[in-house]
Amino acid sequence: MTRVLRVQLLRFGLPGALLILLVGTVALFLDRGLWSGGWMELAMEQRDHLMLLCPLALAIGGWLARREHRATVTELFAGTPRPQHQRVLLTLTAVGLPIALAYPAILAVSAPWIMATAEYLPSAAYGVVAVGVLAVIASAWTGLAVGRLVPSPATAPGLAVAGFVAVLAGPMAFREEWQSVLASPAWAMSPWNEFQTVPAAVSAAQAILALTVIVAAAVVLSARRWQTRSVAAAPIALGLVAAIAVMPHDYDRVTIDPVAQELVCTDDAPRVCVGRAHSGLLTEITPKAREALALLAKLPGAPTSAQEDTDNYLDESDIKPPPDGVVEFRMEVGPDGRLADAGHLVTRMLEGGGTSFANCTEFYEIPVARAAGSWLSGRAPVNDPEEAGVTFDDGTPYTVLPETTALWEKLRALPEAEALAKVAAVRKAGLECTDMTGLLG
Amino acid sequence: MRTISAAETAPATYAWSVHAEQLKVKAGRHLAVDGLDLxxxxxxxxxxxxxxxxxxxxxxxxxxxxxxxxxxxxxxxxxxxxxxxxxxxxxxLGYLPQEFGFYPRFTVREFVEYMAWLKEMPKHTIPGAAQRAIERVGLTTRADARMKTLSGGMLRRAGIAQAIVNNPxxxxxxxxxxxxxxxxxxxxxxxxxxxxxxxxxxxxxxxxxxxxxxxxxxxxxxxxxxxxxxxxxxxxxxxxxxxxxxxxxxxxxxxxxxxxxxxxxx
The missing domain is CATH 3.40.50.300 (P-loop containing nucleotide triphosphate hydrolases)
Structure with a gap:
C-alpha cells in the first residue's frame, strides 16, 4: 500500500468505517436473539441492519464530500498533472475500502458469540454478506457523489433521512416480493428460522444492482460535466435489466434450505437427531432427549429415538408426522447461542406421552397433554417459558396451568397402572389425532 | 543531497519558461487579462x-x-x-494560490507528500522530496503537526513547501x-x-x-x-x-x- 493511500485511508476512510463498525456491532448485539441460531441467521440479520447502515454510509459519503469542499483545495489541485480519474480512484478507494472491510469486521466481532455452537455454514451465507458489502460501498460512494454535486451542510443529514426512507419504504411501493427485494438490500432479511436461506440467484441479482450503483457513482464523481455525468444512467439501466433477468420472479422471502433441515444424529443409541443447522447443539441436547426417552419407556409402544422437528410450518406441504417410534421436539436457540429454556426441553418432549400439537392441531388438548407429561416426569406442571408474554384476547397472561394442574392431581391420585393406561390413551390419541377431551377423567 | 535525473539536466527546447502573446483571460464574465504580452x-x-x-x-x-x-x-x-x-x-509547475486550501486533518508532511503525488513525482522520491521542501521553508519541527494547528505564517510556509516539493x-x-x-x-x-x-x-x-x-x-x-x-x-x-x-x-x-x-x- 502506498504512503499516499495509507494517509487517505487514515484521514478519510477510517473515521466513517469505525462508525459503521460501531453502529453495526451494537445493533447486532442488541438483536442477538434473532441471529444466535447460526451463520445464515447472522448474515441475514446483518443485512436487515442495512436499513441503518446504508443511510449511515450515505451520510458519511455526503459528509466527506462536504469536508473536501470546505477545504477549498479545488484551486490548488486543479493545476496538478495527476488525471482527475486517478484522484477520484484514490478517494473512492480510501472511502470504500475501509467501509467494505467494516462490514465483515462487524461479523468478525460478533462471530465469537456463536462460534462454539454454530457449525453449519452454507455457501449462500457468503452471497448474503457479499451483497451487504456492495450495498455499503454503493451507499458511501453515492453519498460522495451527491455531496460533491450538492456540497451543502444539509446534504449529509438529508441523505441519511432519504436513505432510511428509501431502504425502508421503497420496497413497499412494489406488489411483488421479488421487486421489493431488488428495491432494498435489507428487505425480507429478518430471519424467520434457522433453516432459512437466500437463494444464490437472489444474491446475484442484488449484487448486480449494487455494482451498477457503484459504477454509476464512480462515473458521476469522475466526470466534470453534466453531459458526462449523465452517462451514469447507462450502467444503472443495464444493471436493472440484468438484475431483473437473474432474479427468480417466484421468490418467497421464507425459502428453506433442505440441507439445513437434514438430520444429524448421534452414532450411539438411543439415537438423537437435530437439523444440520443445529448440529452444534447435539451434544447439549442428547442427554436431555435420552432422559425424556427413558421416562417415556414405561408407555406401551414407547418411542426409541428422538429427533428435532425441522418442518417449515409456513408451508403445509412441508409438515410431516414423525416416523414410528420417534418422538419429535422443537427447539429454540437462546441469545447466547445455546439451547433456550434448556431445563424445559424434557417437559416438552413428554407432552402427550411424546406427541406433538403440531401434528394434530384440531384435537390436541394442551392441558391434557401437559398433565400426562407431568405425570411421566413425576414433577408438577409448570408454564412453558416460551409462552411468557403471550396474552389472551382480554389481555390476561396466557396460561393453561390451572387446568393442567387439576388433571395432573387427578392422575397422581390414581393407582400407577390405571394412570399409565390413561397416559397411554393420551399418547394414542396424539399419534392418531383423535379427541383427547376427557381422557384423563 | 538528492539525485538529479537526466530530465532535469537535459537542455531546454524552449526559449522562455513563460511566454504569453496577446493573452486574454476571463475572471467570470469579466476580461481580467486583456492582451498581455509576457x-x-x-x-x-x-x-x-x-x-x-x-x-x-x-x-x-x-x-x-x-x-x-x-x-x-x-x-x-x-x-x-x-x-x-x-x-x-x-x-x-509549482503553485501557491492566494487562498491556500488544505486538508486540516493532514499533517504538514502528509499534505506535502499528497501534493507530490498529485504532481506525479516518482513514488520512491516522494518522502525525501517532501522532507527537503519542509526543511527549506523551516517547518521541520512542525512536519508531523496537523495543518489545522499551524499559525497563519506556518500555513503559508506549508503552502510554499507544497509548491516547491517537485522542484518546479x-x-x-x-x-x-x-x-x-x-x-x-x-x-x-x-x-x-x-x-x-x-x-x-x-x-x-x-x-x-x-x-x-x-x-x-x-x-x-x-x-x-x-x-x-x-x-x-x-x-x-x-x-x-x-x-x-x-x-x-x-x-x-x-x-x-x-x-x-x-x-x-x-
Whole structure:
C-alpha cells in the first residue's frame, strides 16, 4: 500500500468505517436473539441492519464530500498533472475500502458469540454478506457523489433521512416480493428460522444492482460535466435489466434450505437427531432427549429415538408426522447461542406421552397433554417459558396451568397402572389425532 | 543531497519558461487579462499591480487553472491554451494560490507528500522530496503537526513547501508573504534567490519592498495589461520626489501606475 493511500485511508476512510463498525456491532448485539441460531441467521440479520447502515454510509459519503469542499483545495489541485480519474480512484478507494472491510469486521466481532455452537455454514451465507458489502460501498460512494454535486451542510443529514426512507419504504411501493427485494438490500432479511436461506440467484441479482450503483457513482464523481455525468444512467439501466433477468420472479422471502433441515444424529443409541443447522447443539441436547426417552419407556409402544422437528410450518406441504417410534421436539436457540429454556426441553418432549400439537392441531388438548407429561416426569406442571408474554384476547397472561394442574392431581391420585393406561390413551390419541377431551377423567 | 535525473539536466527546447502573446483571460464574465504580452526566464520576477489589475487571474492562467480566452500562452514549451501537453507542463509547475486550501486533518508532511503525488513525482522520491521542501521553508519541527494547528505564517510556509516539493521549473506564488513575520520574510527572500537559480519564480505581492529586495525582474500590470517589465533600479528611476510613497521603489511604482492610468505605458 502506498504512503499516499495509507494517509487517505487514515484521514478519510477510517473515521466513517469505525462508525459503521460501531453502529453495526451494537445493533447486532442488541438483536442477538434473532441471529444466535447460526451463520445464515447472522448474515441475514446483518443485512436487515442495512436499513441503518446504508443511510449511515450515505451520510458519511455526503459528509466527506462536504469536508473536501470546505477545504477549498479545488484551486490548488486543479493545476496538478495527476488525471482527475486517478484522484477520484484514490478517494473512492480510501472511502470504500475501509467501509467494505467494516462490514465483515462487524461479523468478525460478533462471530465469537456463536462460534462454539454454530457449525453449519452454507455457501449462500457468503452471497448474503457479499451483497451487504456492495450495498455499503454503493451507499458511501453515492453519498460522495451527491455531496460533491450538492456540497451543502444539509446534504449529509438529508441523505441519511432519504436513505432510511428509501431502504425502508421503497420496497413497499412494489406488489411483488421479488421487486421489493431488488428495491432494498435489507428487505425480507429478518430471519424467520434457522433453516432459512437466500437463494444464490437472489444474491446475484442484488449484487448486480449494487455494482451498477457503484459504477454509476464512480462515473458521476469522475466526470466534470453534466453531459458526462449523465452517462451514469447507462450502467444503472443495464444493471436493472440484468438484475431483473437473474432474479427468480417466484421468490418467497421464507425459502428453506433442505440441507439445513437434514438430520444429524448421534452414532450411539438411543439415537438423537437435530437439523444440520443445529448440529452444534447435539451434544447439549442428547442427554436431555435420552432422559425424556427413558421416562417415556414405561408407555406401551414407547418411542426409541428422538429427533428435532425441522418442518417449515409456513408451508403445509412441508409438515410431516414423525416416523414410528420417534418422538419429535422443537427447539429454540437462546441469545447466547445455546439451547433456550434448556431445563424445559424434557417437559416438552413428554407432552402427550411424546406427541406433538403440531401434528394434530384440531384435537390436541394442551392441558391434557401437559398433565400426562407431568405425570411421566413425576414433577408438577409448570408454564412453558416460551409462552411468557403471550396474552389472551382480554389481555390476561396466557396460561393453561390451572387446568393442567387439576388433571395432573387427578392422575397422581390414581393407582400407577390405571394412570399409565390413561397416559397411554393420551399418547394414542396424539399419534392418531383423535379427541383427547376427557381422557384423563 | 538528492539525485538529479537526466530530465532535469537535459537542455531546454524552449526559449522562455513563460511566454504569453496577446493573452486574454476571463475572471467570470469579466476580461481580467486583456492582451498581455509576457516573457520570463529563470530568476525571481515580482508581479505588482493594484487590486483588480488582473494579477491573480494572470497567476491562475499561468498555473493552468484558468484556460485562456484568447492569445497564446506557452509554459515550459507547451502551448497550454491550445494543443500542448498540459500534463507535461503541469509537472514542471509549482503553485501557491492566494487562498491556500488544505486538508486540516493532514499533517504538514502528509499534505506535502499528497501534493507530490498529485504532481506525479516518482513514488520512491516522494518522502525525501517532501522532507527537503519542509526543511527549506523551516517547518521541520512542525512536519508531523496537523495543518489545522499551524499559525497563519506556518500555513503559508506549508503552502510554499507544497509548491516547491517537485522542484518546479516555473514557480507561481500568489501573496506568499502574508502572515510571515519580518525574520521569516528575510528567510523567504533568501529561499526565493536560491530557487531562482534553476527556476522561473513569479511572486505576486502588494509589498513593493519585497520585490525590490528579492526580485531580479519586476512586472507591473494594470487593467489586465503589462505596463512595466524591468529590473528594480529601472522601477526606482521612474519615481520622482513628488510621487506618493515612503521609499524610492514605492515612488517608482506610484509613478508608473499614474502614467498607466493616464494611458501611457513604460
Amino acid at each position: 516573457r520570463m526566464q529563470n530568476g525571481v520576477h515580482g508581479l505588482l499591480g493594484p487590486n483588480g489589475a488582473g494579477k491573480t487571474t494572470l497567476m491562475r492562467a499561468l498555473a493552468t487553472v484558468l484556460r485562456p480566452a484568447g492569445g497564446k500562452l506557452t509554459i515550459l514549451g507547451q502551448d497550454v491554451g491550445g494543443r500542448g501537453n498540459l500534463r507535461q507542463a503541469r509537472r514542471g 521549473l516555473v514557480l507561481l506564488l500568489d501573496e506568499p508573504t502574508v502572515g510571515l513575520d519580518p525574520e521569516q520574510r528575510l528567510d523567504f527572500r533568501e529561499l526565493l534567490r536560491d530557487l531562482a537559480v534553476d527556476s522561473c519564480v513569479l511572486v505576486s505581492t502588494h509589498l513593493v519592498e519585497d520585490v525590490v529586495a528579492a526580485c531580479t525582474d519586476v512586472l507591473m500590470v494594470n487593467e489586465g495589461r503589462l505596463v512595466f517589465q524591468g529590473d528594480a533600479n529601472t522601477l526606482i528611476d521612474h519615481g520622482g520626489p513628488n510621487d506618493a510613497g515612503d521609499s524610492p521603489a514605492e515612488r517608482g511604482y506610484s509613478a508608473l501606475l499614474r502614467r498607466a492610468r493616464n494611458g501611457g505605458v513604460a
